[in-house]
Amino acid sequence: MLAGLAVMLGMTIVTAMVAVGIDVGDKINREFSALGPNIVVYPQEDTLDLQIGGVSLKPASEGAYLKESDLVQIKHTFWAHNIQAYSPFLYAELKLGSGADVPLIGTYFDKPVPLEYETITTGVRKTHPWWQVRGAWPMDDSTDVLIGRRLAAKLALSPGSKIESSGRVFRVAGVLSTDGAEDDAIIAPIALVQQVIGRPGAVRRVLVRALTKPEDDFGRRDPQSMSGEVLERWMCSPYANTIAHQISQAVPGAQAEQIRQVAQNEGVLLSRISGLMWLVALAGFGASTLAVASAMATTIFERRREIGLMKSLGAGQGLVASLFLAEAFLLALAGGLAGYFLGGLLARRIGLAVFSSSIAVQPVLLPFILMLAAVVTFAGSLAAIRKAVRFDPAVILRGETA
Amino acid sequence: MKSRSFSPMFWRMLWRNATVRRGRSLTAALALAVAAATSTALLDLYIDLDAKLNKEFRKFGANVIVIAAEGGDLAVADIQRQLADGDIVVPLGYAAAKSASGQPVVVAGTDIALLRRINSAWSVTTIAPGGDAMVGIKAAAAIARDPAPVTLSFKGRELALNVSTQVKSGDTEDSQIFIPISAFHDWTGLQPTTFQILVNGSPLQIQAALERLRSALPQAEVRPVRQVSEAQTRVLSKTRGIMLASAILIAFLVALCVLATLTASVLERRKDFAVMKALGSSQWEVNRLFLMEALLLGILGGVAGSVIGMGLAAWIGRVNFQAAVEPRLIVFPIVLGGCVLLSLISAALPLARLHRIQPAVMLKGE
Numbered sequence: 001m002l003a004g005l006a007v008m009l010g011m012t013i014v015t016a017m018v019a020v021g022i023d024v025g026d027k028i029n030r031e032f033s034a035l036g037p038n039i040v041v042y043p044q045e046d047t048l049d050l051q052i053g054g055v056s057l058k059p060a061s062e063g064a065y066l067k068e069s070d071l072v073q074i075k076h077t078f079w080a081h082n083i084q085a086y087s088p089f090l091y092a093e094l095k096l097g098s099g100a101d102v103p104l105i106g107t108y109f110d111k112p113v114p115l116e117y118e119t120i121t122t123g124v125r126k127t128h129p130w131w132q133v134r135g136a137w138p139m140d141d142s143t144d145v146l147i148g149r150r151l152a153a154k155l156a157l158s159p160g161s162k163i164e165s166s167g168r169v170f171r172v173a174g175v176l177s178t179d180g181a182e183d184d185a186i187i188a189p190i191a192l193v194q195q196v197i198g199r200p201g202a203v204r205r206v207l208v209r210a211l212t213k214p215e216d217d218f219g220r221r222d223p224q225s226m227s228g229e230v231l232e233r234w235m236c237s238p239y240a241n242t243i244a245h246q247i248s249q250a251v252p253g254a255q256a257e258q259i260r261q262v263a264q265n266e267g268v269l270l271s272r273i274s275g276l277m278w279l280v281a282l283a284g285f286g287a288s289t290l291a292v293a294s295a296m297a298t299t300i301f302e303r304r305r306e307i308g309l310m311k312s313l314g315a316g317q318g319l320v321a322s323l324f325l326a327e328a329f330l331l332a333l334a335g336g337l338a339g340y341f342l343g344g345l346l347a348r349r350i351g352l353a354v355f356s357s358s359i360a361v362q363p364v365l366l367p368f369i370l371m372l373a374a375v376v377t378f379a380g381s382l383a384a385i386r387k388a389v390r391f392d393p394a395v396i397l398r399g400e401t402a
Numbered sequence: 403m404k405s406r407s408f409s410p411m412f413w414r415m416l417w418r419n420a421t422v423r424r425g426r427s428l429t430a431a432l433a434l435a436v437a438a439a440t441s442t443a444l445l446d447l448y449i450d451l452d453a454k455l456n457k458e459f460r461k462f463g464a465n466v467i468v469i470a471a472e473g474g475d476l477a478v479a480d481i482q483r484q485l486a487d488g489d490i491v492v493p494l495g496y497a498a499a500k501s502a503s504g505q506p507v508v509v510a511g512t513d514i515a516l517l518r519r520i521n522s523a524w525s526v527t528t529i530a531p532g533g534d535a536m537v538g539i540k541a542a543a544a545i546a547r548d549p550a551p552v553t554l555s556f557k558g559r560e561l562a563l564n565v566s567t568q569v570k571s572g573d574t575e576d577s578q579i580f581i582p583i584s585a586f587h588d589w590t591g592l593q594p595t596t597f598q599i600l601v602n603g604s605p606l607q608i609q610a611a612l613e614r615l616r617s618a619l620p621q622a623e624v625r626p627v628r629q630v631s632e633a634q635t636r637v638l639s640k641t642r643g644i645m646l647a648s649a650i651l652i653a654f655l656v657a658l659c660v661l662a663t664l665t666a667s668v669l670e671r672r673k674d675f676a677v678m679k680a681l682g683s684s685q686w687e688v689n690r691l692f693l694m695e696a697l698l699l700g701i702l703g704g705v706a707g708s709v710i711g712m713g714l715a716a717w718i719g720r721v722n723f724q725a726a727v728e729p730r731l732i733v734f735p736i737v738l739g740g741c742v743l744l745s746l747i748s749a750a751l752p753l754a755r756l757h758r759i760q761p762a763v764m765l766k767g768e
Contacts (some may be wrong), residue, residue, distance in 0.1 A: 002662050013655045017648060024644060031640055034633035035462070040572055048507055048544050049577035052496040053469065053596060057508075130628040179625045257572040264523035265461045272458060273641050275722045276451075280444065280645065283714070284652045287440045291659030294433050298666040346651070354643035 003328075003377070006295030007335025008342065010288035011373050015343025017281035019361040020350060025274035027355045029211050032270070033084060037127050037207035038263040039244050041066070041074070041086075041256040053181060056091040056103070065090075065202040066254055068190065073250040074208065075115055082211040082238045085126030088203040090193045094186055097164045102151060103185035106193025111140040127209045128178070135159030135174030140189045144173040148183040168196070208247065208256070212240040214267035240267070292373075293380030300324060300384035307388045308396030317389040324385045328377045336373030340366050416695060419674075426667055431703045433663045434741050437656040438707020439714060442737050444649035446715035450727045451645055452638060454719070456604055459634045463521045464492070464598035464627055465608050471621040481597055484614045489601050492516045493594035495586055499556040499579075501545045508578045509554060511586020511594065518569075520600045525570040533566030536580040542568050544577075554579070561589045605635045657744055664699075664748030668692060675756050676764035685757060692749050700745030704738040711737070 043064035050057040066088075074086055090106040108123030123140070124131055136159065138144035147157055152175045157163070163170045163186070176187055194200050213219070219239035226234055235242055240258035247256035258264070310320055344361040351359030420427045470476035481491050495511040514536050518526060526536070537545075542565075545552050552563040561581075569575060583594060601611040608631055615624045678688050712729040719727030756764070 002666065006659055006662065009655055009658060013651055016651065020644060020648065028637060028640060031636045032633060034629060034636050036629045046540075048505065048540055049574050050498060050506055050508055051574045051577070052498065052508055057498055057506075128629075130632050179628045257570075257576075259572040260523045260525060261463050261521060261571065261573065263572070265458075268461065269455075269458050269637070272722055273455075273637070276447070276641075276718070277644065277648070279718045279722060280447070280648050280652075283440050283443060284648065284655075287436060287652055287656045290433070290436050291656060294429060294663045295659060297429065298663055302666065302670060350644065350647045354640055354647060 003292075003295050003299040004331050004335050006292050007331055007373055007377055008338045010292040010376070011336045011339025011369055012342040012346060013284050013288050013339075014372065015340050015361060015365060015369055016346040016350065017284040018365060019343065019347035019359050021274070021277045021281040022362070023347075023351070023359045024277045025270055026211075027351070027357070027359070028273050029266075029270055031355075032266045033126075033209055034129055035262050035266060036130070037087070037209050038212065038240055038259050038266065039208040039210055039247065039256055040259055041206040041208060041247055041251060041254050042204070044253050044255045046255075058091075063204075064253070065199065065204060066206065066251065068194075068201045068203050070251050070254075071203065071206060072113055072115065074206070074247055075113070075120065077243070077246040077250045078235065079210070079238050079243050079246060082243060084209045084211060085122045086206050086208040087122065087124045087127045088190055088206045090190050090197075090202060090204050092193050092197045094163075094165050094196065096155075103181075104193055104196065105182065105185050105187045106190035107187060108190060109137050109140050111189075127207055130178065131182070132177045133174040134177070135172070138173040138189060141191070142173075142189065143168075143170055143192055145170045145186050145188040145192070146174050146176040147172050148185045148187070149175055149177040150183045151185065206254075208243075210240065210243045211238065212243060212263060212267065213238045214271040215239055215241070215264065240264075289376050292376045296328065296377055296380030297384040300381055300388055304388050304391060304396050308391060308393040311389075311391075311393040312397065320389050321385050324381060324388075325378065328381045329374060332373040332377040333370060335377075336370040337366075339373065340369045343369075412691065412694075415691060416698070419691075419695060420698075426670075427699070430664055430667050430699055431706070433660045434700060434703025434745060435707035435710065437653075437660045437744070438704045438737050438741050439711035440656055440707075441649075441653050441740065442708045442711025442733055443714040443718065444645075444652060445733045445736070446712065446727050446730055447718060448642070448645050448649055449730050449733070450715075450719065451642060452604060454723045454725070454727075455638055455641060456602070456634070457725075458723075459630065459637075460520075460600060460602060461522055462630045462633075463523075464600050465630050466599040466601055466612055466615065467625045467627060468597040468599060468615060468619065469623040469625070470593075470595045470597075471623070474621050475593060476595075476597070476619070476622055478594075478597070480619065481599065481615065484618045485599070485601065485611060486603075489599065489611070490516060490520055492520060492598040492600075493583060494596040494598060495583065495590070495592045495594040496596070497556050497586070497590045497592055499554040499561075502548050502553050502555075503545075505544050507541055507544065507554070509556070509586070509590075510578050510580050511583045511590070511592070512580055513583060514567075514580050517580065517598070520598065521571070523571075524575070527568050527570075529565050529568055531566065533564040534582050534585065535563050535565050536567045536569050537563075537565050538576040538578045538580075539568055539570045540576040541579050556590050559589060561585070605631050605638070657740075660744055661748045664696070664745060665752050668696075668749050668752040669756075672756055672759075672764050675753075676761040679761040680765065689753055692753055693746060696745040696749035697742060700742035701738070703745070704741030707741065708734050708737050 043066050045064040047063040068088060071088055074083060087107050092104045093101045094104040095101055110121045110123045110125045112119050112121050125137065133146060138146060152158065157172050159172055159174050161172045163172060176182055194202055219237060219241060221234065223231060223234060223245050240263035244256035244258050248254055307320055347359040347361055351357060468481060478491050478493050492513055497509050498506060499509045500506050518524065554561045554563060601608045612624060612626055675688060715727040719725055
């Protein structure tokens with residue numbers, strides 16, 4: 001009874017810890033979306049960025065553009081599922097009635113984009129989760145805009161106010177606070193900004209948020225220097241570089257780069273955290289193993305009287321040992337199975353409690369857990385059985401232990 | 403009674419108990435040591451986790467940005483005064499200059515070494531060892547057509563660029579040229595207006611530094627780099643949560659198994675127990691012997707396990723964070739106390755059960 005319980009408990013913990021260890025990287029990676037975009041896409045033929053303090057000095061007429069209609073290709077690359085969201089940006093200036101020029105930024109807020117089989121929504125609400133709006137987010141097909149917090153204070157505007165500029169009227173849907181350059185700008189649906197500068201479909205750059213794999217030496221290699229199989233293997237790992245490379249190829253005239261400060265560091269941090277969880281899982285694994293083994297040893301030791309009886313009735317050492325091992329095997333199967341399911345429940349609970357999304361146990365883990373249970377129970381029993389079968393039955397039956 | 407209570411005989415019985423059947427004592431001590439080692443390692447790791455992760459988050463670069471008011475004068479010392487030792491302030495002045503071929507480019511005057519230090523993820527390659535300027539990769543391509551040495555002009559004044567390194571950041575820095583702040587000032591006459599600040603510590607400490615800067619520099623604009631601090635808060639709390647859940651689970655399992663093993667080992671000795679009672683020992687004397695044994699076992703297992711656990715935590719820290727996890731003094735008494743308590747409970751439970759049985763029945767072996 002004790003041994004069965006121990007096997008079950010031990011395997012519960014092992015299942016839960018392994019499931020958590022496998023999944024924690026993915027879960028933490030999703031938390032990193034708070035860091036914002038990790039890949040930037042800009043036109044290949046672009047002139048230099050002229051930004052000071054986040055304000056673009058480059059005239060809207062200068063430099064190259066990407067085509068908005070090509071951007072959907074980003075979601076048609078091999079690693080499309082790893083691309084969580086993207087936001088296009090277009091920069092211009094708006095002459096206000098008072099004569100002042102204010103920066104105008106065009107983007108997607110939460111725009112529906114039809115793909116082949118589904119429609120996704122993408123935009124700054126997904127790529128820039130730290131942007132906060134007082135009032136409402138504008139619709140992407142409206143002429144509503146957001147106004148930066150500081151600009152709103154300067155112009156005494158609030159949600160519902162109207163902005164006039166050379167014959168156009170925009171309604172302020174909300175006040176945006178980012179603690180960045182956007183606090184001094186007007187942010188509008190990108191179609192609106194394209195109209196203002198008279199360039200339909202133009203996009204200056206795209207910021208992409210992708211789930212990436214921490215970069216290792218292989219991931220740092222230059223795709224230009226690879227060929228055939230190696231290149232294929234490189235393309236099949238979701239490094240930030242790989243995803244950027246694929247975007248560069250998929251979007252005509254585009255060049256994609258990883259934003260190193262984000263992409264590199266989140267990779268390092270991710271491998272640290274999942275490494276830590278694996279080591280903790282290993283500790284749990286070791287503790288469970290020892291617990292099961294010691295419980296097995298105790299149980300068998302307690303049953304030495306039975307062994308004595310069997311031996312005095314003529315059972316050989318081999319028979320006694322195989323009987324106990326068979327029992328241990330059944331115990332391992334039952335305990336392992338129960339532990340697998342309980343561990344699954346436990347992992348789910350942990351996932352819900354910590355990440356508010358459940359952690360699933362892969363069925364592929366079941367044979368592994370059963371095997372582990374068998375090995376651990378065997379290893380725990382072996383020494384005790386070996387000792388027990390060597391006892392002189394007469395001594396044991398008299399109740400004197402060796 | 404008291405004088406007789408810890409007689410040499412008592413100690414002799416205790417000693418013989420432990421040495422005659424070494425295997426059993428060893429198993430029990432080992433189980434306790436495993437429990438103590440795992441708990442110590444997990445507690446040490448858990449306590450150190452925040453510090454370790456906060457240190458990792460420093461690599462994301464500046465977490466506060468101060469922008470001087472227009473026309474206002476702000477020195478690094480004014481900012482540094484509000485910060486702790488070890489916090490880094492990088493001054494940056496910007497100017498829109500033109501290359502000889504008329505290509506407009508943003509030039510930043512800064513402390514290049516400090517800037518690189520807080521942005522360690524940038525990829526920097528050395529072009530010429532003697533120079534003092536760092537050129538963004540796109541800017542380098544744009545001025546590559548100019549004859550060397552490249553000259554930049556700002557409001558009619560020229561500067562000969564002495565390029566030493568090339569930087570790739572994937573961000574706006576790729577289009578910029580960085581020169582030392584003194585050269586920048588001599589050339590443009592401009593002062594640094596933007597200050598990238600790396601505050602060490604937890605999100606709370608960063609927030610406190612932000613408040614201090616805001617109240618000390620009312621003219622300037624003090625901005626948090628919100629995405630980094632938000633990610634830091636989120637990742638920290640999640641990691642802590644998952645770590646705590648795992649630690650509790652493992653500790654619980656280990657405690658349960660130790661309890662089972664120790665209980666069984668006391669139950670197994672019911673014959674000793676019965677003999678003692680049959681020979682006239684009082685309930686108190688029997689209890690004392692067994693509990694004293696449990697106490698010593700608990701101390702032994704707890705101390706040995708704590709030492710092993712500290713080593714384990716230090717090893718995990720070195721492997722995973724490239725920095726040892728310091729053993730915490732607070733953990734030792736907790737783990738030791740837990741071990742002793744666990745050991746005493748596992749002895750007291752079966753003892754209570756055994757006292758209800760007649761010694762004669764036990765000796766008959768039923």
